[in-house]
Amino acid sequence: MRRSSVVYTRGIFVMENLALSSLDALLLARIQFGFTIAFHIIFPAFSIGLASYLAVLNGLYLKTGKRIYIQTFRFWLKIFAVVFGMGVVSGIVMSYQFGTNWSVFSDKTGPVLGPLMGYEVLTAFFLEAGFLGVMLFGEKRVGPRLHFAATLIVAIGTLISAFWILSVNSWMHTPTGYGMNEQGQFIPEDWLAIVFNPSFPYRFVHTVTAAYLTTAFVVGGVAAWHLLKDKRNRPARLMFSMAMWMALLVAPAQLIIGDLHGLNTLEHQPAKVAAMEGTFEKYENGAPLLLFGIPDMEAETTHYAIGIPYLGSLILTHSLTGEVPSLLDFPKDERPNASVIFWTFRVMVGIGMLMIAVGLAAFVLRLRKQLFDHRWLLRLSVWIAPTGFIAVIAGWITTEVGRQPYTVYGLLKTADSVSPIDAPGVAASLLAFIIVYFAVFGAGTFYIIRKMKHRPSLHEKGVDRGSPDRAAGVTPAASMRPETVIDKASDKRKPRE
Template sequence: MFDHLDALVLARAQFAFTVSFHFIFPSFSIGLASFLMVLEGLWLKTGRGVYANLYRYWLKIFAVTFGMGVVSGIVMSYQFGTNWSVFSDKAGPIVGPLMAYEVLTAFFLEAGFLGVMLFGISKVGKGLHFFATCMVALGTFISATWIISTNSWMHTPTGFAINAQGQFVPAGSWLPIIFNPSFPYRLTHVVIAAYLTTSLVVAAVGAWHLLRDRTNTGARTMFSMAMGMIAVAAPLQIVAGDMHGLNTLEHQPAKILAMEGDFEPSPNGAPLILFGIPSQKDATIRYKVELPYLGSLILKHDPTAPLAGLKDYPRDRWPPVPIVFWSFRLMVALGTAMLALGALGLWARMRGRLYDWPLLHRAAILLGPAGFVAVIAGWVTTEVGRQPYTVYGYLLTSQSRSSVAAAAVATSLAVFVVVYFAVFGAGTYYLLRLMSHPPEAHESEPAHIPQRASGITPAAGLAGKLADTTSKEHER
């Protein structure tokens, strides 16, 4: 039999599972939409067919990724009503409109121009098609903006009042709610993470094909662009992460202390604990390896600045320290590896070995999935670190769930696991198949549909294209 705690844990596990799957796809599509915009812009500016080839190559991948992101996101919204109805009731007057703004602005913008972007490259003018691509890229960014604003408000709630029914309602202007204290830092961190995730995938695909044919123009171009982006974005992400950490220390100190493993207060400067085994029960880090004063230097930019410990806060308000401690270290380790890859790419570029250094190419392939793992680790760090609250400091997670039997939650979770791994496993396999095909080695531009004046009807032109596509598939 399941007890009350099991139902809460299962509901949290179900949301964590579905949002983890969902987060993978937007973190890729946000960066990929911008990459497509750059590719098409370079094609229009330079007239080089290699950019048109790469645009069409990655457009197919973007379409599949975007579709899986939309489908996986729909499931999460239902859980607000099924598993978290109390949260929906109490936070709905604020969270509901913010989510609606995301649909009315970002999703409608993406949906309105996505068809032109996917199917109009041979049917509309180049300028109009580029505008559609820009609008889709803008839509993905606006979507991230509203979602991060909503989530950030749950971490640093401002601009609200609590009415007689116990609901969070706007206290006046919506600006303090939208631009809450953690919003700019979290948005910057997430967007850079999306660009890094996309760059790592593009670099891995380019490296894969360079190992097979280092003369392939498309592979060389995509690899060069991706490695350049990694070299720029990785250090920027470290700076953004540092600023985000300082903001979190100000507004959610218990989360930062759990990330650092600081159970004990440090009045004369906190050490940086590199590794160890956290014990929440005993409030200690066993077998820890630490560097003196470095914790205070990172968190307060002063090696001797005092730092509180988790023991300064009520134990029932501590987040699950072991999860936060290790997810944070996984994210930092992967970020360090990305920084090293970017530096290695810069060194190879300066030495003229960017395209003929197998060690660099294998390293890029190895780190291809690192962005996805890092964003999930970052999400676990920030969301588990918010516990035991859904609205930090005001609404406990245990007070937010629906009165649903644990058996029902367990059954739906099992169904989700089976369906998600089947559907999205097949989708991921198809994406890998698309990426395994090398980009065109020669430069070419998208073909335009012949006009009626040429004596060829649109139907005949379409039939010819289908025949040509079929023959190419047989050749492959």
């Protein structure tokens, strides 16, 4: 009797240890994936926006013949090459984790997500890789028109890549067009419904717009840094002017896109919205918008809540008395962690509002013809240059933590998606990732910043300096238009805003 009791007790102990080890492995696997994707996501966000910016600069040079456009293009082309390379490397490393740490997820969703990932490689990556060399090294070899075409194709390729990746991610949030086989795998039944799932259009536009804003404020910050040293630096003036136009036009549009995306999330993932709002109460006559608070998942309340009455209902339902979901509407084990996404959501929105304010301030100064004269705006632009990356990461955390406890929303839980791995193995690989990532990508980031510090000029290395427009294949007539008047005594163009 005593022996069986001891065996039984030991059995319980072993089972508890296995459960604890599995829980630790799951948490470590999630941390590892979150760490690697946080590094990865900043590079595509920058390369998507920068590729389009380079295409615009190249197109403007082809149209007008102004040397300033091609020289600004060359300044950012070197930076784009490094950013693109680091994005590819970090993406490949991240994808390996689907086989190492998330093999069950890969097995269950492979019939649906595998082809979509394959389409991204076959269309976007091959397109980018095929024309990237022409874009980087073909300016003096293929002529301006083909060089512009290559630049435009690379920019389109980055957008196609975002299309497929965000379709995959959106399907995990709002799965449609699938069936289930006897092995518990998701089987495609309607590819159009899978690709264009309910949240995909909003997520795609929201993410691409965020990439453009992120790039605009990096470009604006770099330009402002150089203008603080030399207010008459013409390429820097062009960069700053274009960046502030982007802030003025796109930042308010992002606010509208974000609102539409929020309404879509409210329809399909109400628990996520409740966690974002930190709502534990039921408001029958309109919910407030909480500006500050400390959500407590255990106590099921938000401490020190400060809010604006009725504004939460107005934003989410477009009605002062609209009903807003509460976390108490959902079982405890299906509630996203409001302690995290309550704040990440507010960081994202706060940065968006700051971008709108900067765009409006720059527009007012532009109307007064003082865009480059106020050092406070230039200093502010330098300081907020990296905030776009912070907003992108905060938005990603809000999206992905808000989907928990599921990998495929409502159908496949995260705990059922992880590989049968041991916690020590995941911990060792996580430590290796941290060391290697900070070393490699730290060095890459240092190099990028160093290139950004290089003073932009009208004589960036590229075509021959003696006759830049003729060497590039641009006709003299195009380069001698009235708006490109050159002071021959100083060989500098008159500064224009």
